[in-house]
Amino acid sequence: MATIGTNWAGNHAYRAARLHQPTSMDELRSIIAATPKLHALGSRHCFNDIADSAELVSLDRLDQPIEIDRTACTATVGGGMRYGNLAQALERDGLALHNMASLPHISVAGAVATATHGSGDTSGNLATAVAALELVTSDGEVVTVSRGDDDFAGMVVSLGALGVITCVTLDVQPTYQMRQQIFEHLDWEILFERFDDVMSAADSVSLFTDYGDTVDQVWVKSRVDPDHPASLADSFMGTAAASGPLHPVRRLSAEGCTEQLGVPGTWADRLPHFRMESVPASGDEIQAEYMIPRHVAVP
Missing domain, CATH: 3.30.465.10 (Uridine Diphospho-n-acetylenolpyruvylglucosamine Reductase; domain 3)
Incomplete structure (x- = not known):
């Protein structure tokens, strides 16, 4: 098999004997029917060889109405x-x-x-x-x-x-509007004691940590009523609001992140952590996810 491209982070190469890129539904149907072993290739947000196959097919050249x-x-x-x-x-x-x-x-x-x-x-x-x-x-x-x-x-x-x-x-x-604020250095004990309160505090809550003494960042995203906007919070569960934009990986530039500091914007520009035009990968990260029942989230 040959290398047919890399993942979005550029640190894993995908391999297949052939990559199909049909331009019509008829062509796609013919390819699928004629190919004994075929995997669909998505947007390449994968860090292992699970997508490798004898042959791959991508929909990136089909019309996307x-x-x-x-x-x-x-x-x-x-x-x-x-x-x-x-x-x-x-x-x-x-x-x-x-x-x-x-x-x-x-x-x-x-x-x-x-x-x-x-x-x-x-x-x-x-x-x-x-x-x-x-x-x-x-x-x-x-x-x-x-x-x-x-x-x-x-x-x-x-x-x-x-x-x-x-x-x-x-x-x-x-459509609706949202804003996001980031709060720094959440105490682990507070997180464990008030886990449900933390995670339900807004429409979207994300935690970023390097497993140090505190949870490094808490990203809080809330819907905004344009007619009755609530005031910005300067603290959250004992943490202070960030004074400037942050990347989830603190050493990286926040230039590619969606706007922060509580500035209202459309849902499309606030729900994602990153801007569509950005390349959020540093090139040296490997990602994995673990799905666990909510009731065992706190040790």
Whole structure:
């Protein structure tokens, strides 16, 4: 197998005998039907060889239309659409998603198929917004499934095992504004004693730590009522508000991060931690995630 490119951080090379980049649905269906072993290649936010295969297929050259149904409050998009591009298009139409991941660069199909999360006690992960999807199965047939169908949840979060997702229909809602503040050096004892209070303190709460004496940063994102804006907090659970922009990895520049310091902005420009036009990778990070039940989050 040959190297066919790297992940987004540039520190892992993907390998396959061939990379297909179809430009039409008919071509995609033919490729899938004729290829015994094929993996779909998403936006390459992966740090291991799980995506390697005899052959890979990418949807990046297919049209990525957006069809909005205001009656149903849904938007149907191509599977290769990046969340950042979708968010800006929805915002122009006065619409919004309920949640986003920290990186807006990821593709819609790949994100929902892998149960990619955002943040927020009352906001489900990205897959919970899926109302329907279209996929091409191994024999080249096109299958459409909708919320309420048998095994729908498993078909949405399928890790690509059931076919290549070509279209996704997502729930949308009216646009809203948000702001984010960062608070520094949360005491571990306070976090353990008041974990639920910390995590439910805003629409989205994220913790960044190097496992030192304190939790280095707490990112707090809240919806803003333009007619009745609440005053900014200067402290949070015994921490002080940051006086300037910060990157989650403190030694890196915050230039590529979304605006902080409590400045209001659209949901599309506040829910992600990073700007669409930025490259948030330093090149030396390796990421992994562990999903654990909420009731065992505190030791």
